[in-house]
Amino acid sequence: xxxxxxxxxxxxxxxxxxxxxxxxxxxxxxxxxxxxxxxxxxxxxxxxxxxxxxxxxxxxxxxxxxxxxxxxxxxxxxxxxxxxxxxxxxxxxxxxxxxxxxxxxxxxxxxxxxxxxxxxxxxxxxxxxxxxxxxxxxxxxxxxxxxxxxxxxxxxxxxxxxxxxxxxxxxxxxxxxxxxxxxxxxxxxxxxxxxxxxxxxxxxxxxx
Amino acid sequence: xxxxxxxxxxxxxxxxxxxxxxxxxxxxxxxxxxxxxxxxxxxxxxxxxxxxxxxxxxxxxxxxxxxxxxxxxxxxxxxxxxxxxxxxxxxxxxxxxxxxxxxxxxxxxxxxxxxxxxxxxxxxxxxxxxxxxxxxxxxxxxxxxxxxxxxxxxxxxxxxxxxxxxxxxxxxxxxxxxxxx
Numbered sequence: 001x002x003x004x005x006x007x008x009x010x011x012x013x014x015x016x017x018x019x020x021x022x023x024x025x026x027x028x029x030x031x032x033x034x035x036x037x038x039x040x041x042x043x044x045x046x047x048x049x050x051x052x053x054x055x056x057x058x059x060x061x062x063x064x065x066x067x068x069x070x071x072x073x074x075x076x077x078x079x080x081x082x083x084x085x086x087x088x089x090x091x092x093x094x095x096x097x098x099x100x101x102x103x104x105x106x107x108x109x110x111x112x113x114x115x116x117x118x119x120x121x122x123x124x125x126x127x128x129x130x131x132x133x134x135x136x137x138x139x140x141x142x143x144x145x146x147x148x149x150x151x152x153x154x155x156x157x158x159x160x161x162x163x164x165x166x167x168x169x170x171x172x173x174x175x176x177x178x179x180x181x182x183x184x185x186x187x188x189x190x191x192x193x194x195x196x197x198x199x200x201x202x203x204x205x206x207x208x
Numbered sequence: 209x210x211x212x213x214x215x216x217x218x219x220x221x222x223x224x225x226x227x228x229x230x231x232x233x234x235x236x237x238x239x240x241x242x243x244x245x246x247x248x249x250x251x252x253x254x255x256x257x258x259x260x261x262x263x264x265x266x267x268x269x270x271x272x273x274x275x276x277x278x279x280x281x282x283x284x285x286x287x288x289x290x291x292x293x294x295x296x297x298x299x300x301x302x303x304x305x306x307x308x309x310x311x312x313x314x315x316x317x318x319x320x321x322x323x324x325x326x327x328x329x330x331x332x333x334x335x336x337x338x339x340x341x342x343x344x345x346x347x348x349x350x351x352x353x354x355x356x357x358x359x360x361x362x363x364x365x366x367x368x369x370x371x372x373x374x375x376x377x378x379x380x381x382x383x384x385x386x387x388x389x
Contacts, residue, residue, distance in 0.1 A: 003259070134323040170321075170341055171321035172299055173303060174301065176304075177321070182343075183343055
């Protein structure tokens, strides 16, 4: 397996080209941009792009898809049935599928966005925006954060310390490092949401 | 920017003596797992490492000046009295590393993970630390003078006698109440 890191200045996001030297195929994870540099890497290595794996439906992670699909004809995997008007192979929950000769594991990790996925190929986990080194993905509310932490504890921290993490933003990491130095994951004692029922009643009273 | 790296799975299982031979004789080293090895009183300056792993290795009085590292993992390694001056280290991880009396001066340290770093008497002066992270790092007698700190993250760091003189700290990311000076 050969991994190429591709940094997009539009959105400061990380994309990855993962090549299988045995089959000559490759997958692209989060094509934030599709430029000459990435194209040169694909062509110079004679990779056939078998699939595009999108971690979540934010522009900075799939802006390059349109250009990519003009050149290649890969299957596009995501937790949304459509991206930029392009039909995808819809992934839900956790599971495994085959792409570029790899067994690709996927894990739902909602919280940063409802459609967030993490992909694992061999000993590398591509976390998208669910987690970056030392930090959790941004969430809009306490429920989202709690949901994200639960998924990360069950699906990321349950893995071997040596598993490499390639995030959607920032530098790479390992599961062992995140276990010890992810300040937000350690502070996972998320405050209980304010008693919602009572709040709703108050709003209703005010309204009527 | 695009970098390549086979993920240190290709040459696993080489005996330590063979690994030292590769390190001594090769200028371009890729996909090798050097985890747990002890390096001392050696000069590996000018070499290029891609997709290599040095987890829990120890480096004592080792010169790695002008070396290139891409997608290399030094997690929980120890550096003592080493020199990485003028090095080019990108998209690599130094998480949980202990560094003492070591110089990273005049280096490109882009997209690097220094989370949980324990650094003492260490200099990053005149370096580019764009998009690198120092979350939960403990820094003592460490200097970041005349550095590019754009998007460099210092969250929950313990700092004692740390200098950011002539560096663009306004473009860095500090935690609430964690004043850079």
